[in-house]
Amino acid sequence: MEAARENLNNRTLAKIGLEFARLIYLASTRDYNTGRYYHDGLAFQFSEAVAAQTLSEAHKEVFTDLALSPLEDLVDELQAYLRSVGAESSEVIRAWERLEPYRVAVPTESDPLTTSFFLANVKIALAIVESRERATR
Amino acid sequence: MTGAWPFLVLGLFLLILVILLLERAVPSNDDPAESSEEGETQVALFAESFRQPLADRLFGSEDWEFIAKQESRRAKRLFLQQRTALALCWLRGARTNATQLMRVHSAAARRNSRLEPLVELRVIADYVVFQMLCRFIATVVRLRGPVMMRRLVGYADGLSERIYEVIARMYAAQLASGNNKRAPAPPGAPSPRGR
Numbered sequence: 487m488e489a490a491r492e493n494l495n496n497r498t499l500a501k502i503g504l505e506f507a508r509l510i511y512l513a514s515t516r517d518y519n520t521g522r523y524y525h526d527g528l529a530f531q532f533s534e535a536v537a538a539q540t541l542s543e544a545h546k547e548v549f550t551d552l553a554l555s556p557l558e559d560l561v562d563e564l565q566a567y568l569r570s571v572g573a574e575s576s577e578v579i580r581a582w583e584r585l586e587p588y589r590v591a592v593p594t595e596s597d598p599l600t601t602s603f604f605l606a607n608v609k610i611a612l613a614i615v616e617s618r619e620r621a622t623r
Numbered sequence: 624m625t626g627a628w629p630f631l632v633l634g635l636f637l638l639i640l641v642i643l644l645l646e647r648a649v650p651s652n653d654d655p656a657e658s659s660e661e662g663e664t665q666v667a668l669f670a671e672s673f674r675q676p677l678a679d680r681l682f683g684s685e686d687w688e689f690i691a692k693q694e695s696r697r698a699k700r701l702f703l704q705q706r707t708a709l710a711l712c713w714l715r716g717a718r719t720n721a722t723q724l725m726r727v728h729s730a731a732a733r734r735n736s737r738l739e740p741l742v743e744l745r746v747i748a749d750y751v752v753f754q755m756l757c758r759f760i761a762t763v764v765r766l767r768g769p770v771m772m773r774r775l776v777g778y779a780d781g782l783s784e785r786i787y788e789v790i791a792r793m794y795a796a797q798l799a800s801g802n803n804k805r806a807p808a809p810p811g812a813p814s815p816r817g818r
Contacts, residue, residue: 554676557686600677606705610698617695
């Protein structure tokens with residue numbers, strides 16, 4: 487299990503610079519229908535069950551770190567992430583405010599109050615990023 | 624003598640409050656097996672319910688100081704709205720957990736033949752102060768938001784931890800003695816009362 491975690495950290499997560507991007511990546515390894523996590527490389531080296539467990543734990547850890555981080559850090563993370571997406575910032579912000587795609591980044595078993603706290607913080611962070619982007623235009 | 628009246632009234636008020644709170648905390652279900660299982664879950668839940676990092680973020684001033692420097696009025700309004708709602712939710716959860724824990728405790732205390740009155744009084748006093756403090760914090764949060772309440776919440780958290788420790792200790796002892804009663808002791812084993 488620890489070897490699988492080390493593998494995930496060194497070979498995959500280390501290459502993703504932003505914590506927010508790591509969260510989105512880990513959430514994307516989860517099947518929306520079943521809630522199970524998949525990773526071909528990890529499953530090949532270890533087993534499907536170990537890969538799923540490793541991804542699930544990493545997801546929870548990254549989520550908790552981000553959810554409980556100072557709002558200032560979350561704003562910086564979110565701003566950097568939205569800029570890295572490659573589309574026009576204002577367009578991305580509008581889509582994020584309307585569709586709230588960050589909701590799928592929440593781990594299945596996360597505590598409801600921490601989840602609400604994270605979602606509220608992202609909303610506030612988006613409002614700040616939007617006002618910053620407007621000011622620079 | 625007239626000077627003693629306010630204290631008598633206050634004392635009577637507190638006594639009635641304690642009786643009311645205890646009545647509410649008494650469970651209707653008396654099945655020991657069921658309440659034991661439920662109790663174990665509640666004690667475990669209570670231990671989980673006070674996550675200090677979340678309380679620190681919710682009631683601390685760090686995020687507010689950051690928000691205050693921002694130009695966006697919308698962000699400030701959102702911050703106050705969301706944090707107030709979350710803080711009230713946190714307080715409601717804390718109070719509910721404490722009440723559930725007291726229910727477990729009442730059920731355990733009724734089956735305990737070696738009750739310590741002073742410990743019981745302390746648990747009740749801590750519980751009453753905790754509930755009143757949570758109500759007070761909720762009122763302040765409604766009026767001016769959750770910012771800068773970290774010290775009061777820390778104090779309430781300390782009270783809740785004290786309640787939890789006493790009850791968890793009592794509950795563990797009772798579970799152990801319950802297990803000893805259920806499983807016949809091996810010959811020569813010391814009796815639980817002898818400990």
